[in-house]
Amino acid sequence: GQQLNxxxxxxxxxxxxDVSMNCTSSSIFNTWLWxxxxxxxxxxxxxxxxxxxxxxxxxxxxxxxGITRKDSFLNISASIPSDVGIYFCAGPQxxxxxxxxxxxxKLNVKP
Amino acid sequence: DAMVxxxxxxxxxxxxxxxxxxxxxxxxxxVMYWYQQKSSQAPKLLFHYYDKDFNNEADTPDNFQSRxxxxxxxxxxxxxxxxxxxxxxLCATRDxxxxxxxxxxxxxxxx
Numbered sequence: 001g002q003q004l005n006x007x008x009x010x011x012x013x014x015x016x017x018d019v020s021m022n023c024t025s026s027s028i029f030n031t032w033l034w035x036x037x038x039x040x041x042x043x044x045x046x047x048x049x050x051x052x053x054x055x056x057x058x059x060x061x062x063x064x065x066g067i068t069r070k071d072s073f074l075n076i077s078a079s080i081p082s083d084v085g086i087y088f089c090a091g092p093q094x095x096x097x098x099x100x101x102x103x104x105x106k107l108n109v110k111p
Numbered sequence: 112d113a114m115v116x117x118x119x120x121x122x123x124x125x126x127x128x129x130x131x132x133x134x135x136x137x138x139x140x141x142v143m144y145w146y147q148q149k150s151s152q153a154p155k156l157l158f159h160y161y162d163k164d165f166n167n168e169a170d171t172p173d174n175f176q177s178r179x180x181x182x183x184x185x186x187x188x189x190x191x192x193x194x195x196x197x198x199x200x201l202c203a204t205r206d207x208x209x210x211x212x213x214x215x216x217x218x219x220x221x222x
Binding site for chain 1: 115117142144151152153154156159161166199201203205208209210211212213214215216218
């Protein structure tokens with residue numbers, strides 16, 4: 001099946017640092033989604049991207065849809081302790097009924 | 112607020128004792144999903160409904176069944192839970208733009 005390769009697997013950073021993570025695929029996606037999941041909770045949608053080259057922000061978060069449509073990245077600026085969690089990228093199958101997920105990036109922020 | 116609701120948040124069942132997890136949504140989305148998620152891994156799709164059309168993943172064990180009596184409600188039945196079925200179970204819906212929204216999850220413990 002389809003695979004999304006997400007990196008890095010985990011990050012340990014100091015509060016105030018910027019963070020970048022990315023997702024790549026061997027196939028083209030028409031939509032990229034970025035989620036954050038906190039312990040014991042369901043994933044929460046952060047940003048949705050619909051067009052190649054699109055750059056979208058949500059507060060301190062910025063995500064881009066790669067021009068090749070095979071990759072996406074998520075940046076978090078000036079990280080704070082509440083940014084801690086696992087970040088997943090996801091992309092839908094062509095009919096949008098099935099979603100493929102990256103393996104997640106676990107973010108740890110030291111105050 | 113429109114949302115995806117899962118009950119209960121925590122469920123304990125005994126080995127082999129049938130258990131049902133519930134999901135409801137006020138988003139009026141016609142696609143609903145059940146995922147299984149184990150310790151910091153990506154969610155694994157079990158099945159999804161497009162309206163009343165049921166779509167089972169090829170590797171979903173027969174032990175897992177689902178019902179969707181109407182647009183708002185969806186149930187996951189585990190007929191004979193084993194220790195390996197202990198996990199977080201996530202319900203999700205999808206809107207017309209292709210964005211997927213998750214509930215808070217039900218943490219299942221099998222004793």
